Amino acid sequence: MKIKQYRTQFIKELSPLYDAYEAESFFYLILEDKHKLRQIDLALNHELTFTNSDLTAWSSFLAQLKKEVPVQYLIGKTNFYGLYFEVNDNVLIPRPETEELVEWIISENVKSANPRKIKILDIGTGSGCIAITLAKNIPHAEVYAIDVSKKALETAKRNAINNKVDVTFMLKNVLELEQLKSDFDIIVSNPPYVRNLEKQEIRKNVLDYEPHLALFVDDNDALIFYKKIAELAQVNLLENGQLYFEINQYLGKEMIELLENMNFRNIDLRKDIYSNDRMIKGNI
Template sequence: MPTFQELLTSWASKLTDYESQEAESLVSWLLEHHLGWKRTDILNKADEASFPQKIFEDFERLKTGEPIQYIFGKGPFYGRNFFVSPATLIPRNETEELVHLIINENKRAGLKILDIGTGTGCIPISLALEMNSPEVYGMDISEEALRIAKQNADELDAKVIFSKCDILTEIPEVAEIDILVSNPPYIPEQEKSGMHKNVLDFEPSLALFVSIDDPLIFYRRIAEIGKQLLKPNGKLYFEINEKYGNAVASLMHYLGYADVRVLKDLNEKERMVVGRI
């Protein structure tokens, strides 16, 4: 009978779409989810015959490249678990850094915050729970994403007002805001060929891709709207494609934003742009 470590290594070798370390992490997550297995159990014997059938079914889905968060229906973000679905992007570490930045830079109570392209609601919900009595709004074009976001807000007891909005054709009905934040679609379509299949085949294209003809379309539109919606000294926070830091900053300068900063994430990639009215 193999040990858990031997089982983990064996199963991870079958996840051929992933690097070995990532594959082992996914299998470890799977075992912990279904069996309560921890790294401290690494030398224990693993009797596959006693495993529930669901663990094998989920492992087959993993082998197709389906993200484990979609398999479980949840993913972690900023210390909490959020419901996810194929209609929402999976919350990512880079976005946690954006949330952390906003929290650290804005300590005043009662700030009015709008998140555009909210997806799971992970950004506005985290801000609602971590900041000092904010008034928080989240908008998305996808009704299914908004359903998931509302479910997350209810589950986590966060006060966020969600509404549907096509930001390219509509102006949000939320004025006099202190903070506007967005993680919009920012991957040019021609980059699809270099992307991992677990993103390309499973995550929503609507939330990922923009035309190479105008890759800054969402940044331009949201920054223009920000000029109308933000209070004096209000701040705009973007998560960005690492290739477009200077372009987004130049766009914001052109539109009249002050104190524009391009910030790197923990991997030293330019991932955030910030400015104020």
Template sequence: MELIAFKKHFFSALSEIYPETEIQSFFNILIEFKLHLKRIDAALQPSFEIETTALDFLKKATSDLKSQIPIQYIIGETEFYGLPFYVNKNVLIPRPETEELVAWIINDRKAEDSKNSIKILDIGTGSGCIPISLAKNIPNAEVSSIDISSEAIKTAEKNATLNNVDIQFMEADILNTSNLPYIVDVIVSNPPYVREIEKQEMQKNVLEYEPQLALFVEDENPLLFYDKIADLAKNYLSKNGQLYFEINQYLGKETVELLKTKGFTTIELKKDLFGVDRMIKASFNNS
């Protein structure tokens, strides 16, 4: 099949589900991934003949997109903070707002201009996007990460190898963890924070295909991960150590209040690129 014929089929198949701009974006991603054609190449080579194996993949991808399977899962990869990552059904697809959390930590370390080594613990490994990006961008960082899912850790380990960084991954249920292995300078976490009542706001591609364990908490206790991690941070953060969270946009004030009750005295609530409360930095006033 010629590329122009496949493109016509592709747009027709998806036209009732997605806007044209999104379909074009999917098309560009798929042809670059499978045919190694940039957008300009596709425009200049409409008669490009797609080989059978590649065509089978593209047709399957079209069917998957009709079922609203995320494009990142279809091609098995994505980009985060300028780095490549493998993704699959066992890990969340990294979001732009999480990049902002990572950037906050990196910029804080640059501002301190410290040549000393720093120990960082990420809680909730997932794809490894947070710990790997931090290890890649903070000189002298010793980074470790915890996740309850062995399958997520396997994916994160592949991503650490892909990005040539050394991360210590540990399998543990943080809600049932009483002790951390050592004192650290930074704890960062993007834990499950979406309440059941918020499911109606979410798209099908998230609800049906991304791992529920990494997304949702019960309505009655939506801050349980923050409560637990803050308790651990009190005992395992070094002097002047910092705690960073990605948070539920509707629970910013509640999360701040929780941290105050734990004894954190320096708390900063920050909005993301969409203008909603999305991240918190907290520390103890050690002066």
């Protein structure tokens, strides 16, 4: 069967669940990963075909997508800030909003022609996307990362090797830490922040397949991770140190109050590309 013909069939079969643009993006992600063919290749050669064994494999992909398994898990990787990261059901799939947080940190810390060494800690690293991207783009940074999940850290370590950066990974539960063993110039975290009351807003492909440990917090203590990390930052951030968070879009006001009450300065709440309150920074 001609690949162009199969593409039309593929998009049509997914149409009850996904719009045509999203279904087409899935098609080209799989096509490039499994066949090393890009959209431009198909545009230039309409006669490209799938073999019967190819069609069998694609039927399996289609069946999984109909169950709303994330396409990133099917191909085992995703792109984040121009880097490729292995992803699996032990880690969250990195989001564009998190790229914005990373861009904010990089833009504020790649300025001096002769920068001094800085130490960065990423709390709840998951796939390692934040820590690794910062290590890749801030050459004068010494980067550390912690997570409560051993399997997530195994994934993050592979991602650091694949992206050729040095990051020190540690297995720790941040809620059990009294203090950190070192001081840092920057502490960053994208902790669990989705309340159970917001589950109805979460798509099935996230709710059914991504790790709940990294997603959800109790409705009555939604800022539990932020409070704890801010407490640690009070002790372990160096003078003029920076604390960055990705946050729940509905809790921007509460996050400002939290940081103000803990004597952080220069508090800056920013919106993401979707105009949701998504990132906040404070200085110690």
